[in-house]
Amino acid sequence: MNARTLPHGRALEGLADEILRRHGLPQSSNVALLPDRHPQYRQCERHGRYQTSRIDADGTVRYIMPADCSRCRTERQLETLLDRAAIPQRYQHCDFDDYRIMHPAQRAVVDVCRRFATEFAINRDGRGLILLGPPGTGKNHLAAAIARVLLAQGHTVLQTTVWEVIDRIRETWRREDGPSERAVIEAFAAVDLLILDEIGKQHGSESERLSLFAVLDSRYRDCRPTILLSNETRNGLESALGAASFDRLCHHGILLQCLWPSYRRQGGQIHGA
Numbered sequence: 001m002n003a004r005t006l007p008h009g010r011a012l013e014g015l016a017d018e019i020l021r022r023h024g025l026p027q028s029s030n031v032a033l034l035p036d037r038h039p040q041y042r043q044c045e046r047h048g049r050y051q052t053s054r055i056d057a058d059g060t061v062r063y064i065m066p067a068d069c070s071r072c073r074t075e076r077q078l079e080t081l082l083d084r085a086a087i088p089q090r091y092q093h094c095d096f097d098d099y100r101i102m103h104p105a106q107r108a109v110v111d112v113c114r115r116f117a118t119e120f121a122i123n124r125d126g127r128g129l130i131l132l133g134p135p136g137t138g139k140n141h142l143a144a145a146i147a148r149v150l151l152a153q154g155h156t157v158l159q160t161t162v163w164e165v166i167d168r169i170r171e172t173w174r175r176e177d178g179p180s181e182r183a184v185i186e187a188f189a190a191v192d193l194l195i196l197d198e199i200g201k202q203h204g205s206e207s208e209r210l211s212l213f214a215v216l217d218s219r220y221r222d223c224r225p226t227i228l229l230s231n232e233t234r235n236g237l238e239s240a241l242g243a244a245s246f247d248r249l250c251h252h253g254i255l256l257q258c259l260w261p262s263y264r265r266q267g268g269q270i271h272g273a
């Protein structure tokens with residue numbers, strides 16, 4: 001017997017149950033539809049608990065829309081924007097255990113990176129890392145190792161280059177049908193950890209630089225850490241970022257010098273620039 005042949009009452013009951021089922025709510029119960037306790041939360045199976053309502057200072061209940069997990073939303077935005085995973089293909093296998101330590105100076109740098117990953121959830125002031133050193137010293141490997149730990153903990157991460165960020169921002173200037181420049185900057189700013197490689201002396205036009213620093217500034221103000229990777233020296237990095245941004249990021253982060261010989265020249269397994 002299908003719903004159409006049922007008496008109206010039962011057909012409606014079936015419809016109500018169907019709607020509740022589709023929205024993942026308990027069936028034949030109005031409790032979930034008429035909540036009296038706020039803030040309310042839902043559970044994302046990947047990212048844990050997230051808030052769906054709040055109470056304003058005047059006692060008004062506000063439902064947070066869209067009522068989905070904000071970390072899932074950030075991931076979707078980034079996937080649409082970049083059409084790839086959070087960690088670039090060539091670094092996806094990198095973790096702390098397969099990072100080869102061949103020089104004493106590496107040990108201290110690895111320890112700081114490990115601690116950064118394990119203490120990420122309690123690092124509420126947005127303190128980031130700056131890894132400087134010649135190509136082939138494994139900076140991207142260490143950054144990917146941090147990224148993997150955080151992804152496993154349910155954080156959102158993006159490992160990218162300055163050029164990829166600038167390119168996506170530049171695209172918004174050319175195209176009318178895509179996301180706005182503001183939306184793209186917000187997507188890069190919203191990720192829990194942003195890893196930015198190839199910070200160098202030349203970052204295109206002044207307007208491109210301003211857009212890039214809008215991302216960094218927004219993250220800084222929201223206490224979201226950024227990891228910067230660069231082949232530059234400390235002075236080179238300062239001139240690339242501009243004194244103001246450099247001061248903010250350095251005062252607020254840990255500067256690590258990767259000054260051991262390149263793995264590549266020794267035919268090592270480490271991938272990284």
Ligand SMILES: [Zn+2]
Pocket residue numbers: 044045046047048069070071072073
């Ligand atoms: Zn989620």
